[in-house]
Amino acid sequence: MEGSSFVSTHTDEVPPEAPHAADRLVVAVDGPSGSGKSSVCRAAAAALGAAYLDTGAMYRAATWYCLREEVDLGDPEAVAVAVAELPLTISTNPDHQVVTVGEADVTAAIREATISEKVSQVATNPEARAVLIAAQRRIIDRAGFIVAEGRDITTVVAPDAQVRVLLTASAEARLKRRGAQLGGTQDPEALRRQVLDRDTKDSAASNFTEAADGVAVLDSSDLSFEETVESLTSRVLLAQGARS
Protein backbone atom coordinates (compact mmCIF):
# COMPACT_ATOMS: atom_id res chain seq x y z
CA MET A 1 0.00 0.00 0.00
CA GLU A 2 1.30 3.44 -0.84
CA GLY A 3 1.38 5.85 2.10
CA SER A 4 1.32 9.11 0.22
CA SER A 5 0.27 10.25 -3.23
CA PHE A 6 1.38 13.47 -4.78
CA VAL A 7 -1.51 15.08 -6.57
CA SER A 8 -0.18 16.79 -9.65
CA THR A 9 -2.70 19.15 -11.21
CA HIS A 10 -0.67 19.50 -14.39
CA THR A 11 -0.62 16.07 -16.00
CA ASP A 12 -3.08 13.37 -17.07
CA GLU A 13 -0.63 10.54 -17.47
CA VAL A 14 -1.23 7.21 -15.74
CA PRO A 15 1.83 6.66 -13.51
CA PRO A 16 4.20 3.93 -14.72
CA GLU A 17 3.68 1.90 -11.54
CA ALA A 18 -0.06 1.53 -12.16
CA PRO A 19 -1.01 -2.07 -11.27
CA HIS A 20 -2.35 -4.62 -13.76
CA ALA A 21 -6.11 -4.85 -14.15
CA ALA A 22 -6.17 -8.21 -12.31
CA ASP A 23 -4.67 -6.55 -9.20
CA ARG A 24 -7.16 -3.70 -9.14
CA LEU A 25 -9.98 -3.66 -6.64
CA VAL A 26 -11.67 -0.33 -6.25
CA VAL A 27 -14.30 0.26 -3.57
CA ALA A 28 -16.34 3.40 -4.26
CA VAL A 29 -18.52 4.89 -1.53
CA ASP A 30 -20.71 8.00 -1.71
CA GLY A 31 -23.21 9.51 0.66
CA PRO A 32 -24.45 12.67 2.37
CA SER A 33 -22.68 14.54 5.15
CA GLY A 34 -22.47 12.67 8.45
CA SER A 35 -23.52 9.33 6.98
CA GLY A 36 -20.19 7.88 8.13
CA LYS A 37 -18.23 7.74 4.87
CA SER A 38 -14.84 8.86 6.22
CA SER A 39 -14.85 6.94 9.48
CA VAL A 40 -16.40 3.76 8.06
CA CYS A 41 -14.24 3.70 4.91
CA ARG A 42 -11.05 4.40 6.85
CA ALA A 43 -11.78 1.54 9.25
CA ALA A 44 -12.77 -0.80 6.42
CA ALA A 45 -9.61 0.04 4.43
CA ALA A 46 -7.42 -0.56 7.49
CA ALA A 47 -9.11 -3.92 8.15
CA LEU A 48 -8.77 -4.98 4.51
CA GLY A 49 -5.18 -3.75 4.01
CA ALA A 50 -6.34 -1.35 1.32
CA ALA A 51 -5.41 2.26 0.63
CA TYR A 52 -7.94 4.94 1.52
CA LEU A 53 -8.83 8.15 -0.32
CA ASP A 54 -10.89 10.91 1.33
CA THR A 55 -11.86 13.05 -1.67
CA GLY A 56 -13.75 15.51 0.55
CA ALA A 57 -10.40 16.38 2.13
CA MET A 58 -9.18 17.44 -1.32
CA TYR A 59 -12.10 19.87 -1.76
CA ARG A 60 -11.48 21.14 1.77
CA ALA A 61 -7.75 21.66 1.05
CA ALA A 62 -8.63 23.52 -2.16
CA THR A 63 -10.92 25.80 -0.12
CA TRP A 64 -8.21 26.38 2.48
CA TYR A 65 -5.79 27.34 -0.32
CA CYS A 66 -8.28 29.74 -1.95
CA LEU A 67 -8.84 31.46 1.40
CA ARG A 68 -5.11 31.72 2.09
CA GLU A 69 -4.53 33.18 -1.37
CA GLU A 70 -7.41 35.62 -0.70
CA VAL A 71 -9.32 34.35 -3.72
CA ASP A 72 -12.90 35.64 -3.89
CA LEU A 73 -14.94 32.41 -3.59
CA GLY A 74 -17.78 34.19 -5.38
CA ASP A 75 -15.60 34.54 -8.49
CA PRO A 76 -15.72 31.14 -10.31
CA GLU A 77 -12.87 31.99 -12.71
CA ALA A 78 -10.54 33.01 -9.88
CA VAL A 79 -11.41 29.81 -7.99
CA ALA A 80 -10.72 27.68 -11.09
CA VAL A 81 -7.33 29.35 -11.66
CA ALA A 82 -6.33 28.84 -8.02
CA VAL A 83 -7.35 25.16 -7.93
CA ALA A 84 -5.42 24.47 -11.15
CA GLU A 85 -2.29 25.60 -9.28
CA LEU A 86 -3.08 23.83 -6.00
CA PRO A 87 0.13 22.18 -4.63
CA LEU A 88 -1.70 19.38 -2.81
CA THR A 89 -0.51 16.11 -1.36
CA ILE A 90 -2.77 13.64 0.41
CA SER A 91 -1.83 10.40 2.11
CA THR A 92 -3.65 7.20 1.27
CA ASN A 93 -2.69 5.41 4.48
CA PRO A 94 -5.93 4.72 6.41
CA ASP A 95 -4.01 4.78 9.71
CA HIS A 96 -2.39 8.15 9.12
CA GLN A 97 -4.10 10.91 7.18
CA VAL A 98 -1.89 13.83 6.20
CA VAL A 99 -2.93 16.62 3.85
CA THR A 100 -0.44 19.28 2.81
CA VAL A 101 -0.71 22.37 0.64
CA GLY A 102 2.79 23.39 -0.34
CA GLU A 103 4.78 23.43 2.89
CA ALA A 104 1.69 23.74 5.13
CA ASP A 105 0.25 20.71 6.95
CA VAL A 106 -3.49 21.46 6.72
CA THR A 107 -4.74 18.11 8.08
CA ALA A 108 -6.44 19.73 11.09
CA ALA A 109 -7.20 23.15 9.60
CA ILE A 110 -9.40 21.75 6.83
CA ARG A 111 -11.80 20.33 9.45
CA GLU A 112 -12.59 23.75 10.93
CA ALA A 113 -16.15 25.10 10.72
CA THR A 114 -15.08 28.00 8.42
CA ILE A 115 -13.98 25.49 5.80
CA SER A 116 -17.10 23.33 6.26
CA GLU A 117 -19.30 26.35 5.68
CA LYS A 118 -17.41 27.55 2.54
CA VAL A 119 -16.29 24.35 0.85
CA SER A 120 -19.43 24.03 -1.31
CA GLN A 121 -18.44 27.19 -3.19
CA VAL A 122 -15.35 25.37 -4.44
CA ALA A 123 -16.97 21.94 -4.77
CA THR A 124 -19.69 23.28 -7.08
CA ASN A 125 -17.17 24.93 -9.42
CA PRO A 126 -17.03 22.69 -12.57
CA GLU A 127 -13.42 23.60 -13.51
CA ALA A 128 -12.19 23.01 -9.97
CA ARG A 129 -14.03 19.68 -9.90
CA ALA A 130 -12.44 18.60 -13.20
CA VAL A 131 -8.93 19.22 -11.80
CA LEU A 132 -9.61 17.32 -8.57
CA ILE A 133 -11.47 14.46 -10.29
CA ALA A 134 -8.50 13.91 -12.64
CA ALA A 135 -6.18 13.83 -9.63
CA GLN A 136 -8.46 11.38 -7.79
CA ARG A 137 -8.49 9.04 -10.79
CA ARG A 138 -4.69 9.07 -10.89
CA ILE A 139 -4.46 8.22 -7.18
CA ILE A 140 -6.99 5.38 -7.59
CA ASP A 141 -5.17 4.00 -10.65
CA ARG A 142 -1.87 4.05 -8.82
CA ALA A 143 -3.18 2.39 -5.64
CA GLY A 144 -4.86 -0.65 -7.18
CA PHE A 145 -6.64 -1.79 -4.00
CA ILE A 146 -8.32 1.25 -2.54
CA VAL A 147 -11.44 2.45 -0.74
CA ALA A 148 -12.36 5.89 -2.10
CA GLU A 149 -15.20 7.95 -0.69
CA GLY A 150 -16.98 11.18 -1.52
CA ARG A 151 -20.09 12.34 -3.37
CA ASP A 152 -19.44 11.24 -6.98
CA ILE A 153 -17.06 8.29 -6.71
CA THR A 154 -19.65 5.65 -7.68
CA THR A 155 -20.96 7.75 -10.56
CA VAL A 156 -18.19 9.95 -12.01
CA VAL A 157 -14.73 9.29 -10.55
CA ALA A 158 -14.79 5.46 -10.58
CA PRO A 159 -18.09 4.21 -12.05
CA ASP A 160 -16.26 0.99 -13.03
CA ALA A 161 -15.36 0.19 -9.38
CA GLN A 162 -15.91 -3.46 -8.43
CA VAL A 163 -17.76 -2.47 -5.23
CA ARG A 164 -20.08 0.56 -5.35
CA VAL A 165 -22.00 1.62 -2.26
CA LEU A 166 -24.23 4.54 -1.33
CA LEU A 167 -23.86 4.94 2.45
CA THR A 168 -26.92 6.68 3.88
CA ALA A 169 -28.46 7.50 7.26
CA SER A 170 -31.49 9.52 8.30
CA ALA A 171 -31.04 13.27 8.76
CA GLU A 172 -31.76 12.79 12.45
CA ALA A 173 -28.99 10.20 12.83
CA ARG A 174 -26.53 12.30 10.84
CA LEU A 175 -27.14 15.45 12.89
CA LYS A 176 -26.82 13.47 16.11
CA ARG A 177 -23.55 11.86 14.99
CA ARG A 178 -22.01 15.11 13.81
CA GLY A 179 -23.05 16.85 17.03
CA ALA A 180 -21.38 14.11 19.10
CA GLN A 181 -18.31 14.13 16.85
CA LEU A 182 -17.85 17.86 17.49
CA GLY A 183 -18.19 17.30 21.23
CA GLY A 184 -21.50 19.14 21.54
CA THR A 185 -19.79 22.45 20.69
CA GLN A 186 -22.17 23.46 17.88
CA ASP A 187 -25.64 24.90 18.37
CA PRO A 188 -28.45 23.17 16.41
CA GLU A 189 -28.51 25.91 13.77
CA ALA A 190 -24.75 25.67 13.09
CA LEU A 191 -25.06 21.87 12.88
CA ARG A 192 -27.90 22.12 10.34
CA ARG A 193 -25.80 24.53 8.23
CA GLN A 194 -22.80 22.20 8.29
CA VAL A 195 -24.76 19.04 7.52
CA LEU A 196 -28.14 19.59 5.83
CA ASP A 197 -27.58 22.99 4.16
CA ARG A 198 -24.22 21.81 2.83
CA ASP A 199 -25.90 18.72 1.35
CA THR A 200 -28.43 20.94 -0.41
CA LYS A 201 -25.66 23.10 -1.91
CA ASP A 202 -23.49 20.11 -2.85
CA SER A 203 -26.45 18.44 -4.59
CA ALA A 204 -26.00 20.99 -7.37
CA ALA A 205 -22.75 19.24 -8.34
CA SER A 206 -23.57 15.55 -7.85
CA ASN A 207 -26.36 13.17 -6.91
CA PHE A 208 -25.48 11.40 -3.66
CA THR A 209 -29.00 10.83 -2.35
CA GLU A 210 -30.16 8.20 -4.84
CA ALA A 211 -28.20 5.11 -5.82
CA ALA A 212 -27.25 4.96 -9.50
CA ASP A 213 -27.74 1.69 -11.41
CA GLY A 214 -25.55 -1.03 -9.91
CA VAL A 215 -24.90 0.88 -6.67
CA ALA A 216 -25.94 -0.86 -3.43
CA VAL A 217 -27.55 1.14 -0.63
CA LEU A 218 -26.15 0.68 2.87
CA ASP A 219 -28.48 2.45 5.31
CA SER A 220 -26.62 2.86 8.62
CA SER A 221 -29.39 4.71 10.52
CA ASP A 222 -30.01 1.74 12.83
CA LEU A 223 -26.57 0.14 12.64
CA SER A 224 -23.71 0.62 15.06
CA PHE A 225 -20.40 1.89 13.69
CA GLU A 226 -18.93 -1.63 13.90
CA GLU A 227 -21.93 -3.18 12.11
CA THR A 228 -21.59 -0.63 9.31
CA VAL A 229 -17.87 -1.34 8.85
CA GLU A 230 -18.62 -5.07 8.87
CA SER A 231 -21.31 -4.64 6.21
CA LEU A 232 -18.91 -2.77 3.92
CA THR A 233 -15.95 -5.12 4.44
CA SER A 234 -18.09 -8.20 3.83
CA ARG A 235 -19.16 -6.77 0.44
CA VAL A 236 -15.50 -6.28 -0.46
CA LEU A 237 -14.53 -9.78 0.66
CA LEU A 238 -17.40 -11.17 -1.44
CA ALA A 239 -16.12 -9.26 -4.49
CA GLN A 240 -12.57 -10.53 -3.83
CA GLY A 241 -13.86 -14.08 -3.52
CA ALA A 242 -15.81 -13.81 -6.76
CA ARG A 243 -12.62 -12.87 -8.62
CA SER A 244 -10.40 -15.69 -7.29
Ligand SMILES: Nc1ncnc2c1ncn2[C@@H]1O[C@H](COP(=O)(O)OP(=O)(O)OP(=O)(O)O)[C@@H](O)[C@H]1O
Ligand atom coordinates in the same frame (compact mmCIF):
# COMPACT_ATOMS: atom_id res chain seq x y z
N1 LIG B 1 -23.14 3.53 12.00
C1 LIG B 1 -22.73 4.49 12.82
N2 LIG B 1 -23.24 4.55 14.05
C2 LIG B 1 -22.88 5.51 14.89
N3 LIG B 1 -21.98 6.50 14.60
C3 LIG B 1 -21.42 6.47 13.41
C4 LIG B 1 -21.77 5.48 12.45
N4 LIG B 1 -21.09 5.73 11.33
C5 LIG B 1 -20.35 6.82 11.58
N5 LIG B 1 -20.53 7.25 12.84
C6 LIG B 1 -19.93 8.44 13.47
O1 LIG B 1 -20.55 9.58 12.87
C7 LIG B 1 -19.64 10.66 12.80
C8 LIG B 1 -19.65 11.22 11.39
O2 LIG B 1 -19.03 10.28 10.53
P1 LIG B 1 -18.08 10.72 9.33
O3 LIG B 1 -17.29 11.92 9.66
O4 LIG B 1 -17.36 9.50 8.91
O5 LIG B 1 -19.18 11.13 8.23
P2 LIG B 1 -18.99 11.60 6.73
O6 LIG B 1 -20.05 10.95 5.93
O7 LIG B 1 -17.59 11.37 6.28
O8 LIG B 1 -19.27 13.16 6.86
P3 LIG B 1 -18.76 14.36 5.92
O9 LIG B 1 -19.13 14.03 4.53
O10 LIG B 1 -19.51 15.55 6.44
O11 LIG B 1 -17.28 14.47 6.14
C9 LIG B 1 -18.29 10.10 13.28
O12 LIG B 1 -18.08 10.50 14.61
C10 LIG B 1 -18.45 8.60 13.18
O13 LIG B 1 -17.66 7.90 14.11
Ligand SMILES: Nc1ccn([C@H]2C[C@H](O)[C@@H](COP(=O)(O)O)O2)c(=O)n1
Ligand atom coordinates in the same frame (compact mmCIF):
# COMPACT_ATOMS: atom_id res chain seq x y z
N1 LIG C 1 -16.27 13.56 -4.20
C1 LIG C 1 -16.62 14.67 -3.49
C2 LIG C 1 -16.22 14.82 -2.18
C3 LIG C 1 -16.58 15.95 -1.51
N2 LIG C 1 -17.30 16.89 -2.13
C4 LIG C 1 -17.63 18.12 -1.44
C5 LIG C 1 -18.86 18.05 -0.61
C6 LIG C 1 -18.51 18.62 0.72
O1 LIG C 1 -19.18 19.83 0.97
C7 LIG C 1 -17.02 18.91 0.66
C8 LIG C 1 -16.25 18.29 1.80
O2 LIG C 1 -16.54 16.91 1.84
P1 LIG C 1 -16.62 16.09 3.24
O3 LIG C 1 -15.28 16.24 3.91
O4 LIG C 1 -17.68 16.73 4.04
O5 LIG C 1 -16.93 14.69 2.84
O6 LIG C 1 -16.57 18.47 -0.58
C9 LIG C 1 -17.70 16.73 -3.43
O7 LIG C 1 -18.38 17.60 -3.99
N3 LIG C 1 -17.34 15.60 -4.08
